[in-house]
Amino acid sequence: MATVWQKCRDGYPKRTDPPCEGPKCGHPWTVRYREPGGRTAKQREKSFPRKKEADAYASKVENDKNEGVYLDPKRGAITLRAWAEQWLGQIIVGESTRRNYEGFIEKWLVPNIGRKTLSGLTASDVQSLVNKMHRSGLAASTISDRLNPLRAMMRAAIREKRIADSPCEGVTLPRRGTSAVGEDEIPTLEQVHAIARNISGQYALSIWLMAGAGLRISEALGFSVDCDRGDFLRSRRQVSSKANQGDCRTRLVPLKHRTEDEYRDVPLPPFLSAEIEAHIDQWGVTDVEGFQVLFAPRERGKGTMPTATTYGYHWRKALEAAGLTVLVDGKVKPLFTPHSLRHFFASTALGGGVPLLEVSRWLGHRSIKVTADTYGHLTPDAPERFRTVMQDALRPALKAVAS
Incomplete structure (x- = not known):
């Protein structure tokens, strides 16, 4: 059992000074207890005013030992910096995810x-971090994503009985705005053709891979x-200049x-x-990592493959040539x-009636949500289509009931 005492009075285990005689001397009270494991377990002390x-x-210590939830204080004494390094060395994630975490x-x-x-680490510490990211201009969705590795670190610490609860619980995140795409963010068919006509010839196909198959720019370049x-396009790689050695x-x-x-498989239209x-007839292909x-x-065999960053130069030049620019703060x-x-x-x-689930799979989204x-x-005619479908489906049933 844990014992509570004052060293200034009881002299445990040895007192060298005269004991305090007043009823309220102001010296601290000490709790001495054993960790789980019986008489051979390690003894610990903690003082309180x-x-x-x-x-x-x-x-609390005795209850925790009885319920099997006792935590060794030393296991929670590791710094978050050291724990993050240890946690990164244990998890199994993709290279891009690891880079995001790092x-x-x-x-x-x-x-x-x-x-x-x-x-x-307390919830207020995590809240301060969230507030600082918000003040820096990060979007609410980005902040939530950035906290994912911290949440995972805390779950791992709980599993290893380093802490009892996650300080990420109860933290207030900035309110997310709508993620719906505005109609002015979607180019028209004529604008897509204009971009394809004005971009450097070697990249014209990239326009159609993105607009006709929904590939991300890094996927198109890969x-x-x-x-x-x-009959279909199988996308399984993308280009990156940040992978592996960071060179x-x-x-x-x-x-x-x-x-x-x-x-990810996407239906491949004939065009x-x-x-x-x-594109292959005009520009040929180049062997990169066996692909x-x-x-x-x-210059074949020289330099490096283009990335989303280097592609940006050609993209900007194409939109300038197509007249698809806007003046923002005096800059085009x-x-x-x-x-x-x-x-x-998408x-x-x-708009052509393709089910949302199929579009979600072809886009490679994590969830249909x-x-x-x-x-x-972007499917404003869905209610009318629904009314037609239900009318056609139920009319025979209604006639049967009437007869």
């Missing part, structure tokens, strides 16, 4: 709360001969939200098959981004 607090802690830890977690211990499967060399990495052996063939890629440096900026072509793909498919929140409003 008042006897009431010491008695409460003594009761970026959050290096830029936000370590500079702000990295010196805190696991047991000393397109290779084996992606063309006849800024462009590499092929797994798709977003996917592992190395996962892929896009023809565009792929025409015959369609987008490569102008493109009216659309490459991602706008994915919006075109809105065109949904993401697709619904982003594009669900």
Whole structure:
């Protein structure tokens, strides 16, 4: 059992000074207890300014031992910085996810709360971190995503009995705005054609891969001969300049939200098959990491593959030439981004009556909710189609009942 006493009075285990005789001497109260394991278990002490607090802690320690939830204080004494490093070494995630986690830890977690211990980290500490990210201009959805590794770290600490509860619980996040795409963010068919006409010839196919198959720009630039499967397109790689050694060399990495052996199939319309063939006839292919890629440096075998960043130069020049720019704070900026072509793909498919679930799979979203929140409003004729379907389905039944 835990014992509560004052060293200044009881002299345990040895007193060298005269004992205090007053009823309230002001010296601390000590709780001495054993960790779980019986008489051979390690003894620990903790001091409190008042006897009431010491008695409460003594009761808690004994209750925790009886219920099997006792936590060794030393296990929670590791700093968050050290725990983050240890946690990163244990988890199994894709390379792009790992880089995102490392970026959050290096830029936000370590500079702000990295010196805190696991047991000393509080909800107010996490709230301060959230507030700082919000003040920096990060979107609410981005802040929530950035906290995912911290939440996972705390869950791992609980599993290892380093802490009892997660300090991430109860933290207030900024309110998310709507993720729905505005109609002015979606280029028209004429505008898509204008961009394709004005972009550098070697990248014209990228416009159709994004607008006609919904590929992300990094996925389009990672397109290779084996992606063309006849009636469908199989996307399983994207380009990245941040992978592995961090030497800024462009590499092929797994798709977003996917592992190395996962892929995404998208129906391949005939016009896009023809565009792929025409591109290969004119520009050829280049062997990169064993894959015959369609987008490569102008000088074959030299330099690195293009990335979303280097592609941006050609994108801006194309929109300027097509007159698709806008003046913002005195600067000319493109009216659309490459991602706008994915919006075109989704809105065109949904407007043509393609089920939301199929569009979600072809876009490679993590869940259909993401697709619904982003594009669900782009099917204004859905109510009318529903009324027609239900009328046609129930009219025979109503006639049968009447007869």
